[in-house]
Amino acid sequence: MTVRILGIDPGSQRTGVGIIDVDAAGRITHVHHQPIVLLVAENFPQRLKVLLDELDALITRFQPQEVAIEKVFMARNPDSALKLGQARGAAMCAAVLRDLPIHEYAAKEIKLAVVGKGGADKVQVQHMMGVLLNLNGKIQADAADALAVAVTHANVRATANRIGISARQVWSRK
Numbered sequence: 001m002t003v004r005i006l007g008i009d010p011g012s013q014r015t016g017v018g019i020i021d022v023d024a025a026g027r028i029t030h031v032h033h034q035p036i037v038l039l040v041a042e043n044f045p046q047r048l049k050v051l052l053d054e055l056d057a058l059i060t061r062f063q064p065q066e067v068a069i070e071k072v073f074m075a076r077n078p079d080s081a082l083k084l085g086q087a088r089g090a091a092m093c094a095a096v097l098r099d100l101p102i103h104e105y106a107a108k109e110i111k112l113a114v115v116g117k118g119g120a121d122k123v124q125v126q127h128m129m130g131v132l133l134n135l136n137g138k139i140q141a142d143a144a145d146a147l148a149v150a151v152t153h154a155n156v157r158a159t160a161n162r163i164g165i166s167a168r169q170v171w172s173r174k
Helices: 044-062 078-096 107-114 122-133 141-163 167-172
Strands: 003-009 014-022 028-037 066-070 102-105
Touching (some): 044 078, 066 078, 078 102, 102 107, 102 141, 107 122, 122 141
Parallel strands (some): 066 102
Antiparallel strands (some): 003 014
């Protein structure tokens, strides 16, 4: 059975989305990726509306069964952290409104899972997503991060299935 996973890298200016399919053997296939540019809106509340509308349209179009989202990290600027949290909340609402299960991963966990080190930079993540998903050309950074979230969840999910426990239990055992 193939499962479609929507990965989300939330942002208050751009939110990355990446969609992959993972089969029963754990093989991953790229489906779609893009940044959702929120700066087209005239104010922050309208950015959140753009995010909700765009994610709803992507969920309708691609029909994912699961969602993986990056956890918020502490930003240097409290205002930025609040806006990031609000964008993340809006993204989660888009999934919850469709009754999709949400799995959360910290940035360091994602980088460790896809690059091999928790302190990897964006260029390394972009490169690994290209290699792992057999994509040509440079992948936009937010979209690459979203693909990395989805790939992380696919790998955690495959490990959980192999050992007979939930994906949440796999990550909690680290």
